[in-house]
Amino acid sequence: MRALEEAMRLDRNQLIMSDYIPFVYSPRDWAVARSLYPDSVFCRIALQSVPSNLSPDLKLWVDTGADALDNWPFANNSEYGAYFQQFPEARQLADSAFHARPDKQVAARFVNALLNKAYEQVPRMEWLSIPQLSYVDGTERNKVNRSLAEATFDWRAQRKFKGKLILPIIFTNQRQLNNKTQRNGKVALAVSCLTASGGDGVWVVDSSLNDQAGTGNFEKRFQGIVKLHEELNAKLRGQTITVAGPYWALNLILWARGLAQFAAIGVGKGFRYYIPGDRLQEGNPRIALSPLRRQRTWSRELREWIENALLKTPKGSAAYTEFSSIVRNFQILNDREQARMQVARFYRDWFKRIEESSPESRALALYQDFSSAYVLGKSLKDLPPPETPRNASRIAKQFMVSCL
Numbered sequence: 079m080r081a082l083e084e085a086m087r088l089d090r091n092q093l094i095m096s097d098y099i100p101f102v103y104s105p106r107d108w109a110v111a112r113s114l115y116p117d118s119v120f121c122r123i124a125l126q127s128v129p130s131n132l133s134p135d136l137k138l139w140v141d142t143g144a145d146a147l148d149n150w151p152f153a154n155n156s157e158y159g160a161y162f163q164q165f166p167e168a169r170q171l172a173d174s175a176f177h178a179r180p181d182k183q184v185a186a187r188f189v190n191a192l193l194n195k196a197y198e199q200v201p202r203m204e205w206l207s208i209p210q211l212s213y214v215d216g217t218e219r220n221k222v223n224r225s226l227a228e229a230t231f232d233w234r235a236q237r238k239f240k241g242k243l244i245l246p247i248i249f250t251n252q253r254q255l256n257n258k259t260q261r262n263g264k265v266a267l268a269v270s271c272l273t274a275s276g277g278d279g280v281w282v283v284d285s286s287l288n289d290q291a292g293t294g295n296f297e298k299r300f301q302g303i304v305k306l307h308e309e310l311n312a313k314l315r316g317q318t319i320t321v322a323g324p325y326w327a328l329n330l331i332l333w334a335r336g337l338a339q340f341a342a343i344g345v346g347k348g349f350r351y352y353i354p355g356d357r358l359q360e361g362n363p364r365i366a367l368s369p370l371r372r373q374r375t376w377s378r379e380l381r382e383w384i385e386n387a388l389l390k391t392p393k394g395s396a397a398y399t400e401f402s403s404i405v406r407n408f409q410i411l412n413d414r415e416q417a418r419m420q421v422a423r424f425y426r427d428w429f430k431r432i433e434e435s436s437p438e439s440r441a442l443a444l445y446q447d448f449s450s451a452y453v454l455g456k457s458l459k460d461l462p463p464p465e466t467p468r469n470a471s472r473i474a475k476q477f478m479v480s481c482l
Contacts, residue, residue: 139205149355189229227275242278255302279319292467334440346422363417369397379462448478
């Protein structure tokens with residue numbers, strides 16, 4: 079058993095905490111997080127699906143999932159439909175007509191019911207998300223989000239909540255981030271809501287971004303998100319908590335560059351944030367091609383590609399060792415859970431290698447890490463179809479140029 083898995087048996091105070099925050103949605107997620115990430119500074123759980131076996135070995139951040147109202151009336155997810163039936167005001171909060179002229183009393187009743195449930199169901203939580211709707215292109219949700227923030231301020235005072243309040247800033251498309259004019263309005267809204275709520279921190283994510291897709295405009299998209307964090311940080315109080323992600327690697331870049339204190343991560347899967355309340359389809363097993371710092375769907379053609387890659391990879395190198403390990407275990411990685419654990423272990427070890435560098439040198443260390451993956455990928459042939467991008471170096475290159 080690996081050292082960090084054995085560390086679960088140790089008192090949490092004996093562990094050196096890492097700056098990642100696993101996002102947990104299911105009992106299986108919870109088990110993986112406890113097994114592989116016992117040193118996480120916090121673990122984020124969804125109030126809609128609080129694990130039944132909560133234990134004191136991880137500090138908890140509870141998210142109430144108010145952004146799920148984007149998917150009202152939850153035609154594809156009966157669990158979320160049942161969850162929001164507990165909150166009679168949810169229907170109004172999901173109505174665009176209500177957003178234009180929000181009734182603050184309705185917003186307050188919704189906030190009180192939602193946060194009281196969190197407070198009662200997970201009394202030892204240390205962080206709690208402020209109920210917020212996701213951001214849209216225009217200003218039509220500004221008033222309702224401010225009303226929700228103000229109601230949270232009042233709730234905290236009434237309940238004497240001693241934990242930290244975290245403001246979700248959830249973007250829904252790249253138009254909101256690519257240009258400064260659009261970013262200015264979103265930054266102003268975020269700062270206004272944080273102030274109104276008396277919040278202690280922000281969690282920022284672009285829910286439309288799958289940063290492993292290798293799309294041609296990603297250099298611009300990544301730069302827009304980097305600029306957003308720079309501009310937001312310039313407006314925030316110096317002690318404000320900042321969380322970025324989950325993504326596959328852009329969260330690591332933002333953290334390494336000092337633009338976010340903590341990186342939100344998936345637990346072997348979930349390296350993109352989906353607004354909850356819809357039904358997601360389970361895909362084929364995906365494994366980490368660790369020397370290339372990317373994932374790929376398991377296939378027999380992929381094994382042949384890795385075997386050919388070994389012929390071009392220097393023996394004795396870390397990349398050769400990693401590719402060889404994948405080949406040795408390739409058949410068992412066709413099992414979804416085995417593949418997931420392989421990704422989760424790689425991701426933990428990858429993060430901790432960068433974390434070993436001083437905070438001032440992490441961005442350079444991550445740049446060099448991606449640079450090595452890029453150079454290796456340039457020497458290898460295209461990956462097998464149908465999954466894209468097939469170019470073995472493209473993803474590492476896109477991340478590399480955003481590191482500095």
